[in-house]
Amino acid sequence: MPEDAPWAAKVESDDQRDRELFERLHHTIVERQLFLDPNFSRDTFMELGLLNRNKAARLLKLYAGTNLSGYINALRLEYAEKLIQEHPELQIKVVALESGFSNVRTFYRLFWEKNGVTPSEYKEKL
Structure with missing residues (x-):
């Protein structure tokens, strides 16, 4: 042009x-x-x-x-990762709900796809 x-x-x-x-x-x-x-x-x-x-x-x-x-899910996952890091005492279901996911299975699947580990495994590695 x-x-x-x-x-x-x-x-x-x-x-x-x-x-x-x-x-x-x-x-x-x-x-x-x-x-x-x-x-x-x-x-x-x-x-x-x-x-x-x-x-x-x-x-x-x-x-x-x-x-x-x-x-939106990318923003929620970023928030969830921060929640897990800052509040490791929280149950994963609570993290999922607090991060805006209405379905815990969806949270687990998307978390796995992004990080290659489950939220629980991510938490254990901290």
């Missing part, structure tokens, strides 16, 4: 605005720990950024590299 093309600046400007929007949304979700709500949904995400479904999906894919479920 020629650099002096009239649409080139608009594309760069739109990309920058999209990145800033995603970063604001991410900051809000992390700061307010909205990911801990087991009912966090696509609608919640769309309302936060005043986005339509397609734009929300595009932003997540582009800047988080995944869909909403993958993005």
